[in-house]
Amino acid sequence: MIDVLLFWEFAKIGLFCVGGGYASMPLIQASVVDTYHWLSMSEFVDIFTISQMTPGPIGINAATFAGTKVDGICGAVAATVGFVAPSFILGIILARLFFKYGDIGPIRGILNGLRPAVVALICGAGISFILLALWNSETLPSDWSGMDLSGALILGLSVIAIRRKISVISVLTGSGILGLILGLLHG
Amino acid sequence: MEPSYTLPVRNRSFYWKLFKSTFIISAFTVGGGFVIIPLLKTKYVDEYGWISDTETLNLVAIAQSMPGVVAANAAILLGYRMAGIAGTVVALLATVLPPLITLSVISYFYDLFASNPYIQMILKGMQCGATALIINVAIDLVAKQLRKKLLLPILIILATFAANFFFNVNIMLLILIDGILGLIWMRNAKYN
Numbered sequence: 001m002i003d004v005l006l007f008w009e010f011a012k013i014g015l016f017c018v019g020g021g022y023a024s025m026p027l028i029q030a031s032v033v034d035t036y037h038w039l040s041m042s043e044f045v046d047i048f049t050i051s052q053m054t055p056g057p058i059g060i061n062a063a064t065f066a067g068t069k070v071d072g073i074c075g076a077v078a079a080t081v082g083f084v085a086p087s088f089i090l091g092i093i094l095a096r097l098f099f100k101y102g103d104i105g106p107i108r109g110i111l112n113g114l115r116p117a118v119v120a121l122i123c124g125a126g127i128s129f130i131l132l133a134l135w136n137s138e139t140l141p142s143d144w145s146g147m148d149l150s151g152a153l154i155l156g157l158s159v160i161a162i163r164r165k166i167s168v169i170s171v172l173t174g175s176g177i178l179g180l181i182l183g184l185l186h187g
Numbered sequence: 188m189e190p191s192y193t194l195p196v197r198n199r200s201f202y203w204k205l206f207k208s209t210f211i212i213s214a215f216t217v218g219g220g221f222v223i224i225p226l227l228k229t230k231y232v233d234e235y236g237w238i239s240d241t242e243t244l245n246l247v248a249i250a251q252s253m254p255g256v257v258a259a260n261a262a263i264l265l266g267y268r269m270a271g272i273a274g275t276v277v278a279l280l281a282t283v284l285p286p287l288i289t290l291s292v293i294s295y296f297y298d299l300f301a302s303n304p305y306i307q308m309i310l311k312g313m314q315c316g317a318t319a320l321i322i323n324v325a326i327d328l329v330a331k332q333l334r335k336k337l338l339l340p341i342l343i344i345l346a347t348f349a350a351n352f353f354f355n356v357n358i359m360l361l362i363l364i365d366g367i368l369g370l371i372w373m374r375n376a377k378y379n
Binding site: 014069073077083086099124171 | 294357371378
């Protein structure tokens, strides 16, 4: 039964996630973390991190990870198949339309409306990430002074590194090592 | 349409080649759709000549604008063009199986090691690094929208952000509303 729910939830995510990997993050977070509590925010951010360093799209990685957590390999398959099911059906319809008419017409308008929406949702997800990284909190903290200083240092350095076009894997490896060093110094 | 290619003969050897080449690309490519697609194109177009260059570009443009994972969408559309529904199923399976297997293994080790204090320090550091990645993407996306100097997209960003972040409005409902707004008012090419 839980597999049916996993399939259904990830099918909805697959249908509504427009605009590539990052766009799926807020949707997955809303369902998997906020509504069903299949993963904690911290585990969710870890999946995101792992996805940046392993082959495979973030959406499929998150579906597999969450599915495994809920119901082992069956859960992983249910979530992943659910996630790609809408693309499968829509893809075949759009391919047929495209071969027939050479354009996908009004769909462009819908996409133009969705692009800024996705920008807003990714900003929202980014703030959730910041709250977790610096205040270890899933909601706006009541006490802003409890900021994790070593976290802020790693975050600041990472932003600079990325803006200077240092590769994602190097940034994540570096921030992991820095996390270990600062953690050991602290403890 | 270029004459330099013919649609593949749909026999067992074709499906096996399609599965194998797609599986290997998906298994070893870190970095998602924008890295995978050029590799798929190299195999399908340049090496095997199963589909034309122009058609691939058009289908990839659709894959990028469809909902779902770009790499999987590309596999679905290209597979369909090359060999109908069977081609779609084979290409999609070969795209999805590698991350499914990899992540199942990783999630096993994650459960095993995540409570280790040293691993926790590393993961905590990496969470900050990952936060930097998403901040970077958010900055780029906002800057791109601002550069267009159009009122409607900026209003959509502000309204959607507020509704999502401060009022917890359902994300799917927001996407639906913004899609309808786009369909009504944003079909003009300047919004592309």
